[in-house]
Amino acid sequence: MKFSLRTLLLSVCLTGASLYSAGSMAEATAAMQGEALATSSVPAVQPDAGGASVTSPDLKMPAASKLPDMGETPALGSPAQIRTKRDTVCTRCHDENSATPVLSLYQTAHGVKADPRTPACQSCHGESLKHLAGDSGASKRPAPDVVFKKGAYPASDAHLRSEQCETCHKGGNRTHWLGSQHESNQIACNDCHTNHSPVDKVRDRKLQPGVCFTCHKEQQADTHKISTHPIDAGKMACSDCHNPHGSAGPKLLKKNTVVETCYTCHAEKRGPFLFEHQPVTEDCTNCHTPHGSNISPLLKTRPPFMCQECHDGTHASGTPVGPNAGGNQAGLTSNPSANNVGAGCLNCHRQIHGSNSPAGGYLQR
Amino acid sequence: MKVIFKCICAISCLAVLVLPEISQAMDAEAAKILAKHNNCLLCHGTDREKVGPAFHQIAAKYKGNAQAEAKLINHLTSGEPAKFPDGHTQPHMIINTTDKAELKNLVDWILSL
Known part of the structure; x- marks a missing residue:
C-alpha cells in the first residue's frame, strides 16, 4: 500500500487532537474534584479552654485537632518558627559550611525547636551585638559574648562558660560544683561535654574513660596493669565511682566516704563483723x-x-x-x-x- | 597507516577534551577544603550571597579580566579593607596558608564557578 504524505499528515493531526482532548478532560475532572474539596464544609475552629485560638495565617490546624495549644499566636507563629527565625541571625553565616559543627545541634536535645524551654544560639553564646555589627576600627570582627572553644577567638573564662550551662543545669548531681576540684582548676562544662554533636562522649559509658584520660594520665596507665577494675573492658566507667561535677566526699567520689563508695558494689565487705x-x-x-x-x-x-x-x-x-x-596454730609451740x-x-x-x-x-x- | 593516523588524532582530541576536566575536579576538592578550613564559606556562599558576595558573583565580576588571579591572591593575603553590606569596613581575613600553589588553586576554582 502506498503511503502518501497526505495520509501521514492526517493521521498525525488526528492523533494529536485526541491526545489533547483526553488531557484537557482529565484536567477538568481534577479541577472539579479540587473545587469540591475546597468548598467542603469545615466547621469553624473553636477556641480551646485556655482561650487562645489555634490558628495562624499559615498553619491551619485540622478542624478536629485535639492537640494541646503550644502557645502559637497569629503574629509570631509556632515556637519552632520563632526559634528558627531567631537562630537565622547566626545560621545565615554559620551554616552547613562551617568548619566546626554548628547545625548538628539540632540533632540533640538542645536543638528541639518546638519546646520553648530549649536555648537558642544567643541563649548560650550571648546576644553578641558587637559580633553581628562588626567594627570598622578593628582588625577583625569582634568576638561573640561567650566563646566556648578556642578557634578564631580565645575561649572565654571558665566561670563564664559554666554559667551559661548553670542557668538550666544546676542542683542534683551538680550541687557541689562550686568549689569542687574541677571547677577550682578552671575546667568548664564544655571541656568535657560536647554540645553541638549528637554524640557526647562523656555520656557514653564506653567512651567516657577516654575523655577523663585526656587529663588523668596516671589513672589511664593504672588501668593497663595486671589487676584493675574492668574499665578497659568497657564494663565500668569513671562515673561509677566518681562524680566529676563535685562531691561531698574525698577525691570526687560519689558517696561521702571511700568505704561507702566501694560498698555500693562490694557490699560483702561492709560488715558488721564479729x-x-x-x-x-x-x-x-x-x-x-x-x-x-x-x-x-x-x-x-x-x-x-x-x-x-x-x-x-x-x-x-x-x-x-x-x-x-589464743592457742598455738599449725602445730607450732610458740608464735x-x-x-x-x-x-x-x-x-x-x-x-x-x-x-x-x-x-x-x-x-x- | 592512514587508519592508524586517524586513530591517533581521535584519541589525542579526546584526551585534550577529557584531561582538563579531570585536573579541574581534583583542584575543586582541594580548594573547597581550603575554603572551609579558613572559614571563607562563613561569609561567601558558593551559591548564594551572604555577608560577602557569592563565589559565582565574584567569578562573573572578574570574567575576562587577565589580572583577576593576581588581584584575588593579593586580596586574600594582604588584609586589604573589605566593605560589608551594613556599611562598615573591615580588613579582609588573611588566609592561613603560605603555599602559593594552594592559593592559586583556590583562586582558580573561585574564578571557574
Whole structure:
C-alpha cells in the first residue's frame, strides 16, 4: 500500500487532537474534584479552654485537632518558627559550611525547636551585638559574648562558660560544683561535654574513660596493669565511682566516704563483723589502690610488707584480739615467725576484711 | 597507516577534551577544603550571597579580566579593607596558608564557578 504524505499528515493531526482532548478532560475532572474539596464544609475552629485560638495565617490546624495549644499566636507563629527565625541571625553565616559543627545541634536535645524551654544560639553564646555589627576600627570582627572553644577567638573564662550551662543545669548531681576540684582548676562544662554533636562522649559509658584520660594520665596507665577494675573492658566507667561535677566526699567520689563508695558494689565487705579489721572499716585505700595495680588484688604493696606496715614483731601482733583466739596454730609451740609461713600472711589470715566466726579473732576463719 | 593516523588524532582530541576536566575536579576538592578550613564559606556562599558576595558573583565580576588571579591572591593575603553590606569596613581575613600553589588553586576554582 502506498503511503502518501497526505495520509501521514492526517493521521498525525488526528492523533494529536485526541491526545489533547483526553488531557484537557482529565484536567477538568481534577479541577472539579479540587473545587469540591475546597468548598467542603469545615466547621469553624473553636477556641480551646485556655482561650487562645489555634490558628495562624499559615498553619491551619485540622478542624478536629485535639492537640494541646503550644502557645502559637497569629503574629509570631509556632515556637519552632520563632526559634528558627531567631537562630537565622547566626545560621545565615554559620551554616552547613562551617568548619566546626554548628547545625548538628539540632540533632540533640538542645536543638528541639518546638519546646520553648530549649536555648537558642544567643541563649548560650550571648546576644553578641558587637559580633553581628562588626567594627570598622578593628582588625577583625569582634568576638561573640561567650566563646566556648578556642578557634578564631580565645575561649572565654571558665566561670563564664559554666554559667551559661548553670542557668538550666544546676542542683542534683551538680550541687557541689562550686568549689569542687574541677571547677577550682578552671575546667568548664564544655571541656568535657560536647554540645553541638549528637554524640557526647562523656555520656557514653564506653567512651567516657577516654575523655577523663585526656587529663588523668596516671589513672589511664593504672588501668593497663595486671589487676584493675574492668574499665578497659568497657564494663565500668569513671562515673561509677566518681562524680566529676563535685562531691561531698574525698577525691570526687560519689558517696561521702571511700568505704561507702566501694560498698555500693562490694557490699560483702561492709560488715558488721564479729571481729573487724580496723583499716578495712576505716578506708579501703589503706591497702588497695582502685585504679590498677600489678599486685593482685589491687593492692598497694605485697603481703607481708603491707601487713608489716602496721603489724611489726616476729609474728605480728603479740596480743590476741579476741577471747577465743589464743592457742598455738599449725602445730607450732610458740608464735610462728613470718618467715616460717613463707611470708604468706593471707594463707592463714584469710578473713582479712573481718570475721564472723566465734574463733575468728585472728581473722583466720 | 592512514587508519592508524586517524586513530591517533581521535584519541589525542579526546584526551585534550577529557584531561582538563579531570585536573579541574581534583583542584575543586582541594580548594573547597581550603575554603572551609579558613572559614571563607562563613561569609561567601558558593551559591548564594551572604555577608560577602557569592563565589559565582565574584567569578562573573572578574570574567575576562587577565589580572583577576593576581588581584584575588593579593586580596586574600594582604588584609586589604573589605566593605560589608551594613556599611562598615573591615580588613579582609588573611588566609592561613603560605603555599602559593594552594592559593592559586583556590583562586582558580573561585574564578571557574
